Amino acid sequence: MSLEVRLAVLGDPLDYTRSPDLHRAGLAALGLAGDSRALRTPESELGARLSALAAEGLTGVNLTHPLKGPAMSHLSRIGETARRARSVNTVGFDRHGGWGETTDGPGFLDLLRALSRDPANQRVVLLGAGGAARSLVVALSEAGAPPPRVSARRMEVADAALEGTGARLVAWRSAEERSELARATLIVNATPLTDPEQIAAPDSIGRGSLIIDLRYGEALTPWVSESRRIGREAFDGLGLLVFQARRSLELWLAREVPLEPLAAAVGWPR
Numbered sequence: 001m002s003l004e005v006r007l008a009v010l011g012d013p014l015d016y017t018r019s020p021d022l023h024r025a026g027l028a029a030l031g032l033a034g035d036s037r038a039l040r041t042p043e044s045e046l047g048a049r050l051s052a053l054a055a056e057g058l059t060g061v062n063l064t065h066p067l068k069g070p071a072m073s074h075l076s077r078i079g080e081t082a083r084r085a086r087s088v089n090t091v092g093f094d095r096h097g098g099w100g101e102t103t104d105g106p107g108f109l110d111l112l113r114a115l116s117r118d119p120a121n122q123r124v125v126l127l128g129a130g131g132a133a134r135s136l137v138v139a140l141s142e143a144g145a146p147p148p149r150v151s152a153r154r155m156e157v158a159d160a161a162l163e164g165t166g167a168r169l170v171a172w173r174s175a176e177e178r179s180e181l182a183r184a185t186l187i188v189n190a191t192p193l194t195d196p197e198q199i200a201a202p203d204s205i206g207r208g209s210l211i212i213d214l215r216y217g218e219a220l221t222p223w224v225s226e227s228r229r230i231g232r233e234a235f236d237g238l239g240l241l242v243f244q245a246r247r248s249l250e251l252w253l254a255r256e257v258p259l260e261p262l263a264a265a266v267g268w269p270r
Helices: 019-029 043-056 070-074 080-085 104-114 131-142 155-161 175-183 222-229 238-253 259-266
Strands: 004-011 033-040 060-063 090-094 097-101 124-127 149-152 168-171 186-189 210-213 233-235
Touching (some): 004 019, 019 033, 019 238, 019 259, 043 070, 043 090, 080 097, 080 131, 124 131, 124 175, 155 168, 168 175, 210 222
Parallel strands (some): 004 033, 004 060, 149 168, 186 210, 210 233
Antiparallel strands (some): 060 090, 090 097
């Protein structure tokens, strides 16, 4: 490894990201020199971007929407968890080429444990079926949780996306979905929706349920804010960002990374 660790996060449009702050905090905590930057990267430019960054000597990059699935065709080695999820959020570069893994699912399990929730005991409803949702389904299944229920707006796309993951599909806005939401102990928004009523009305969710919105921004998302207003336990995606970044850093650096400096760098929990 070079004396200076250079990292990045790629995505499109990448309007707001705290990944570079987390990368820098992790490096500083380990006493390592380095930096991280955010690079807007359309899907059509991903292959060229990865090649250029490898040539520049970067250690690795995190990927966000819409690059997690397409990245698989640009890497020489894919970890088994990422292969099962068909999603890569962590890319590393070494003399053998680019490798890919997903830390979304393992990071999500870390988050649940930090919130005093045993992943194996959760009855989960996932709203959405994209790359992050698939990673969560795989991780929850490996942790011994009952098969997650997944509700997506396009059933035919979700059916193909979740094939082989063990998830059970329920129809979007159906009576079955309403029943599952009422019984769930954990509801996760993995859609791009922002209106609480379009995601799932917080007052339709059981009072003991944990609500997690995978979206995050400068302020809490409307779904989280409304859920908290009526007394539900709810968090945005900043927590998952912290825990998946920690695992990514540990893969790149082959060293344990303390949680506290990363959480402090972005103000989690909030």
